[in-house]
Amino acid sequence: FPGRPTWDHTDLTYRVVNYSPDLDVASIDDAFTRAFGMWSNVAPLTFTRQEQGDVDILIGFGSQNHGDGYPFDGQYGVLAHAFAPGTNSISGDAHFDEDELWTQGGGNGFSLFIVAAHEFGHSLGLDHSSIQGALMYPTYAYQANLQLHSDDVAGIQDLY
Ligand SMILES: COc1ccc(S(=O)(=O)[C@H](CC(=O)O)C(F)F)cc1
Numbered sequence: 775f776p777g778r779p780t781w782d783h784t785d786l787t788y789r790v791v792n793y794s795p796d797l798d799v800a801s802i803d804d805a806f807t808r809a810f811g812m813w814s815n816v817a818p819l820t821f822t823r824q825e826q827g828d829v830d831i832l833i834g835f836g837s838q839n840h841g842d843g844y845p846f847d848g849q850y851g852v853l854a855h856a857f858a859p860g861t862n863s864i865s866g867d868a869h870f871d872e873d874e875l876w877t878q879g880g881g882n883g884f885s886l887f888i889v890a891a892h893e894f895g896h897s898l899g900l901d902h903s904s905i906q907g908a909l910m911y912p913t914y915a916y917q918a919n920l921q922l923h924s925d926d927v928a929g930i931q932d933l934y
């Protein structure tokens with residue numbers, strides 16, 4: 775992102791503000807934990823869930839207008855969005871479009887784990903990759919066994 779915003783600390787905290795009815799709470803929590811893990815596996819970052827107080831990354835589901843001036847668009851189209859690191863309260867936050875069908879794997883719907891891993895890349899300061907096959911490529915593609923592309927790894931290691 776322009777100006778190369780990054781977090782000034784590596785022990786990041788997050789909270790899940792609300793849940794989608796598409797999956798049970800444990801599956802949603804697990805998808806986010808695994809999505810953060812993709813990045814902490816290759817960069818000196820830790821992600822700790824914190825139920826109280828200020829956190830770096832707020833995660834939630836919303837549809838259409840959900841309070842941040844970036845309304846979602848109903849089913850399909852924009853699936854989610856996330857804000858770059860910074861000092862604003864919304865910095866780093868990740869929002870998922872409730873009008874999508876969130877799933878755990880193949881078949882119809884979108885993998886919450888894959889979309890979250892991509893969004894958290896933005897929450898950490900990564901922009902899009904031009905390499906198809908990279909997690910940070912701008913369009914969704916289901917992968918049964920998600921692996922970061924070398925471009926994703928290079929990007930996060932360049933930032934942290
Ligand atoms: C692989 O993960 C994603 C790919 C594409 C998207 S998106 O189609 O919602 C994208 C938003 C984004 O790049 O985060 C689009 F611009 F709306 C979200 C997650």
Ligand SMILES: [Zn+2]
Nearest residue numbers: 840842844869
């Ligand atoms: Zn939003």
Ligand SMILES: [Zn+2]
Nearest residue numbers: 892896902912
């Ligand atoms: Zn993106």
